[in-house]
Amino acid sequence: MCQVHEKEIIKFYCPSHHALGCSDCITLGHRTCKVDYIPEKCVGVADGKEFDDVMQKLGEKLKEASEILKKAKGKGSNINYFNEEIIKAITEFRKEINDWLDLMQKDALNNAEEIRANNNKIIQHVLDKCENMISSIKCLQSSLHASKANHEQGQLYIDMKRAESTLKSDELHEVKETLMHTNMRYSFQRNAELETLFCKKMVFGEIVDHSRHESTKMTKAVDRLIGKENINVKTLSDELDCNITGFAVLNTNKLVLADHFNKKLKLISIENRFVEEKVLDSAPFDIAVMSQDQFAVTMPYIKEILVMTTENNISCARSIKVDKTCYCIDYNQDRLYVDCVSPSSVIVLNTQGDILNNMPLNFLSPRYAPYIAVRKDSKLLYISDCGKNSVVSVSLQGKLTATYKHTDLSRPQGMLLLDDGSLLVCSYYNGTIHKVNGDLKQRKIMYKGEDGDLLQSICHSSRYAEIYVGCIGDHLKVFNTQ
Incomplete structure (x- = not known):
């Protein structure tokens, strides 16, 4: 039956417009066309070359559609595979970044600890020197007082000369200079490149389309090897x-x-x-x-x-x-x-x-x-x-x-x-x-x-x-x- 005029039967074919139609279709839309009357044209069509050609082309079209279907299924599988690979690559990249940051943080902390330990060693050296000198001076003072009180003129003379030797010593001056020249004020300064990098509006990476494979025969101009x-x-x-x-x-x-x-x-x-x-x-x-x-x-x-x-x-x-x-x-x-x-x-x-x-x-x-x-x-x-x-x-x-x-x-x-x-x-x-x-x-x-x-x-x-x-x-x- 005609799809346009539902109560009419398809009886004609217009070769010029590749259109099937009933009497109304031909009268309204193909009046000037040379049309085929199907009851006459269909005689012997089953045994004709046209039928064989149509069947052959349908077979080819079916084969082509089947091949495309097969490729589509294959590509469908590839989509999931490559998506998993992308997720894996992104995760690995994030882990590498974390590892790099952990390593840089560890180096910075180690550097800070090394500075702290060295400075503490210097301070401890100064403390030890000062404590030894205080103890030595107190001993001299006690000895001088005792020798004077006991009227031991010879011993008092010896203690005074020892005291003069201590007073002439540069040891206290040296530890004072060491303390003065030891910088105890430190601060952490951020890596400007890293700070700028993470403050910028950036993408984590990009998804590259490899639909066209990397050419093994085409490359940029080569002037030397x-x-x-x-x-x-x-x-x-x-x-x-x-x-x-x-x-x-x-x-x-x-x-x-x-x-x-x-x-x-x-x-x-x-x-x-x-x-x-x-x-x-x-x-x-x-x-x-x-x-x-x-x-x-x-x-x-x-x-x-x-x-x-x-x-x-x-x-x-x-x-x-x-x-x-x-x-x-x-x-x-x-x-x-x-x-x-x-x-x-x-x-x-x-x-x-x-x-x-x-x-x-x-x-x-x-x-x-x-x-x-x-x-x-x-x-x-x-x-x-x-x-x-x-x-x-x-x-x-x-x-x-x-x-x-x-x-x-x-x-x-x-x-x-x-x-x-x-x-x-x-x-x-x-x-x-x-x-x-x-x-x-x-x-x-x-x-x-x-x-x-x-x-x-x-x-x-x-x-x-x-x-x-x-x-x-x-x-x-x-x-x-x-």
Whole structure:
């Protein structure tokens, strides 16, 4: 029945307005439209292509709604989890403040007690000296009176000379000076910075939105690299030397590493350098952060991409099968960009693993694993072609747009894309890091390593203003950028 004219039956459909209606609806609102008469149009509709299309699209819409529902439930769980983490962090911060204040108060009280004890020691010294002198003078007085009364002229002479010696002594003057120069008046003066701090209208802290994960490829302009330290990533269970072919910075202030030789993922705390690990069935190669607690890992030897989560421990959320040997990977705007070999190509996937684009790159060396970096606007890809000792830029149509080659660039590997559009490129064989501008025309050597430095992968933490470089070996190189 018609929803507008309740006693009328729906008999017409207006394709121009996508509207169903009865005779009254068509007469009043669609008189000039070319409408379909449903009793005629519905003949054989069950067996037609339109029915199949509608059912297919409904199925797709149902699948999409189910996926969104699943994500919503997951996010609902995350809300409580992160709220608990926030409460925990706030409580811990308050405890730290209390501990700091307790420690400062203890130091102030100890200082006051030390002053009191020192001053009491001085006063006691003066008291002792004065009491001894009074006792000595009284004894002399008694002795003088006794000697005079007894007419003992010799003894009286001796006592007088002793008295004269006592009168000439500076001991009383010294204790008097000590007493005069001892400051007994003290007061407590508040720490002006603390008083100002707590008198201001302030917030205890702020809740930071990490919905957009900390980028491991975008950072502010980098003009120089200052060597800071090396981080040992070797664990007791490692049977081989480490080979960090790919890594990234997570929002949890941790580095996640792909140790290719040992078939492991390693999670390293940036603050305390603590290392956790997860053993895999095959060797991982590269890592791309997808969200605050998820990252994708390429598994070239089994032609698979693992989507991992760090919500509790490192675990696999799902896997994406690919029909090519996939090595290096990047993530941008809900898309995964994966470099493949044999033949060389880049495939573009959505987060569910559906292939959106497949770009053959026949101009690349077919046998080497190229690293990839995607420009922020997703209009250009940068690929390190280590077989030809070059870095190339490629459009999303797979067209070669520019090439960078230099005698100091030997087997380029990992790349870090900077905010100004330039790149930091690891040169594997000669241990150098190049800074190349976005059009691949200008360059600068940012770092010259020692002999044997085999630089493979690179990422950045904006929070700590540090750049990390992975090598073949048991250590990550850490550079300051400011």
